[in-house]
Amino acid sequence: MNALKSFPIIYKINLEDSSVRAPINLPADVYTKGVYGVSFIEASYAYNEATQELALSYPADPRVEFYHLPTGRSRRVLAVPTSFGKGEVKPSKAEKLNGMESFSLFTRSNSYSKIYYDPYRKVYYRFAEKAVDKVRFSEKKFWKHKILMLFDEEFKLIQEIEFVNTFVFPAMCFVGEKGLYVGVVEENGNENTIKFHLFTLQEAK
Template structure:
């Protein structure tokens, strides 16, 4: 220090450089991305199991064994695979006839391996691993049937079980008259089923004001997840997400993809084929899922694209063509977004484990597609500084 003080000009220069360096670092912004890692889970399946499912969820047992519960629409069965050994653990046949009949089902939630909730539109059945019905909960509120959205993973809206209550979200009923903002704000969004009293009620929370024009009437779908405190909703036509902790009021957070200009289109033609084509081509938000291990949310997005004559619409209705994943921190701020390559992944088939987010890489257009396996690639959450 004495030597430096002998040269005051040199000392001032060093101090200035140090100050500039610190100032520059303070302006650096940390951004995150998801990159395909080396980790992969490949599970052989039998001839009676389809390699695509609309409803699959991961479950961690108290013993620390990770499972994948997988609905097989072909056989009306719920398959359980161990994700540590990549082998089938057991299957549960969901009866369609007889004293334990539930019928065709779509959507489920695993409380534990002997307490599984099965959704079949008008009721929820709680069964054990042998398919025996332990209890039933009718989805009726004030003598009216609640139009609950199926708790699937394709549209990620799992049944949330909290304090012996089941939370589902209520889909908007089809209407010949367009919904305006006032109508949306009168329509209950959340359904609560008390498993002890068997009572079903519509909570005060209603749909947010998603648009203002009077001639909009199209896709009202949303995805919803729960982080232990907040229910977070991703409406597919909104550049924002909506967060509630009490199911009475929302707080709105901007969450716009960098790959969209303006707003997602909400008007769709009445023709089914034209609707399917536009649902693939139009920009749209998708599922939102919470990663409890890294304390972040992932919001999926489908950028606008154009279909080619050789594109298979039936396959693309399952896989989509393009997608990105936005990354949100615990304060619901966007901290990164990753665009993924076409014809490689199935973005609606995913789960989160302690070592990362896994997404199916068994796309029908992928040269490595194999109908005899379930295949998932681990995505690594990486960070870097942006000047």
């Protein structure tokens, strides 16, 4: 757990003298509360070229961190779906977790996933993952329902959509001129075929 205090997320490399440092670590106020497991470590980021800020989304943190590259200043804003309440993710009370325990904790907990910035509409998209309940877990239905949240540049929530009967892959999304393309597999569809659903700002109104 103490190692997470300095777990590097992004390295800053000086090309002139080849020096390397890690300006961004996992949020210590979240990741030192207890043991989360490896599934809660992978961070996602989006870059806003206009503001020169990185927006970082951490699986166990209900907030999004903004890191201003020129100055190194950071700020955090709350970005949670309404069904999550305060959005806090509780860690395990164990001193350490084995592979199955780590998987179980991640699957049975709410968490946060990929973040994207849309420069065409000047909005952010953040995915959240809903905890698998006890019944579905016992039936080995481990897929976490995804929630897509849409925020303006001030991070005011515009809309959220929960995907229940669709398998959504947050890592297989991209922003285009028309909106956010979301990689999905329909519940009764071919699991080897991923389709891209275009999510537009008009759908959120």
